[in-house]
Amino acid sequence: MSATQTLLKTARLRTLGMSAEITARLRTMIQEGELAPGARIDEKAFCAAFDVSKTPLREALKVLVAEGLVLHRQYIGYRVAPVDLDELRKTFEALHGLEAYAGELAAQRLTDAALARIERKHQAMVDAHAAGRRTDYFRINQEIHQLIIDSADNVVISTIYAMLMNKVHRARGAANADMLRWQESHDEHEAIMTALREAGRPHLARLLRRHSENTAKEVLSVIDQTLGEPATRAAYPVRR
Missing domain, CATH: 1.20.120.530 (GntR ligand-binding domain-like)
Known part of the structure; x- marks a missing residue:
């Protein structure tokens, strides 16, 4: 493995680690009601709050979309899923x-x-x-x-x-x-x-x-x- 490949792999692992942490934090915020059903998830604000780039945040949001806790609409963005x-x-x-x-x-x-x-x-x-x-x-x-x-x-x-x-x-x-x-x-x-x-x-x-x-x-x-x-x-x- 070349030095470039090693650096890319390390960066990817770091991103995945941050993403897992952000996923857990957002999940808790949703489950505890801190993020209300239907609330818009402002990516810029959350990137600033978590001190991360958009990449790990979006990786986390993809997981929460798969879990049904977050909804995503193209050109509209992410929202906390409503309660059915x-x-x-x-x-x-x-x-x-x-x-x-x-x-x-x-x-x-x-x-x-x-x-x-x-x-x-x-x-x-x-x-x-x-x-x-x-x-x-x-x-x-x-x-x-x-x-x-x-x-x-x-x-x-x-x-x-x-x-x-x-x-x-x-x-x-x-x-x-x-x-x-x-x-x-x-x-x-x-x-x-x-x-x-x-x-x-x-x-x-x-x-x-x-x-x-x-x-x-x-x-x-x-x-x-x-x-x-x-x-x-x-x-x-x-x-x-």
């Missing part, structure tokens, strides 16, 4: 079933080591709740759910669940819904932890499904109210 209420409702329906079935499997397969990991995460979530750290609470909350799903020891369920939760995570961030039922959600998690500690865990699947249904009810209600406002309807279109 009908798709969100159906995603929640699928999640309810996954939570319940994974709960049934976890009741049989949860190991002591897995329970200990969940216990540690739960305590971290309790601490975040007590300190009023909503973003940390929200992140740890989802990590706990994924750990419970993973304890079912079914990689297919774990993978599908993680993919679907990416869609729901974003909607919850946009709606800021879990702030509205923060204490209720916290209490439900305490009940889930009690169910995890019980012999045989007979109530785990039911509590996981109920928690998922309650979360869906709140998120869908907030998004639906947003859709009902003429000023924001264009940012949250629903496919018919």
Whole structure:
């Protein structure tokens, strides 16, 4: 390999590294609601904010377009993808079933080591709740759910669940819904932890499904109210 080829390869790797970092940062901003559905992504402003050229930024945006988080239109540019209420409702329906079935499997397969990991995460979530750290609470909350799903020891369920939760995570961030039922959600998690500690865990699947249904009810209600406002309807279109 010539010196020129080596330099080009090094530059490409550096660009890919920056692109991966930018992808992660933009994904978090979208999922946490910092970048609202329908918001325009100003490439010049983001290049300045991230202190990068357009190349790694556009590489990152291509990934987010593929994930469905960003839309691209020629001559118009990039925008955060809108929330599709009908798709969100159906995603929640699928999640309810996954939570319940994974709960049934976890009741049989949860190991002591897995329970200990969940216990540690739960305590971290309790601490975040007590300190009023909503973003940390929200992140740890989802990590706990994924750990419970993973304890079912079914990689297919774990993978599908993680993919679907990416869609729901974003909607919850946009709606800021879990702030509205923060204490209720916290209490439900305490009940889930009690169910995890019980012999045989007979109530785990039911509590996981109920928690998922309650979360869906709140998120869908907030998004639906947003859709009902003429000023924001264009940012949250629903496919018919």
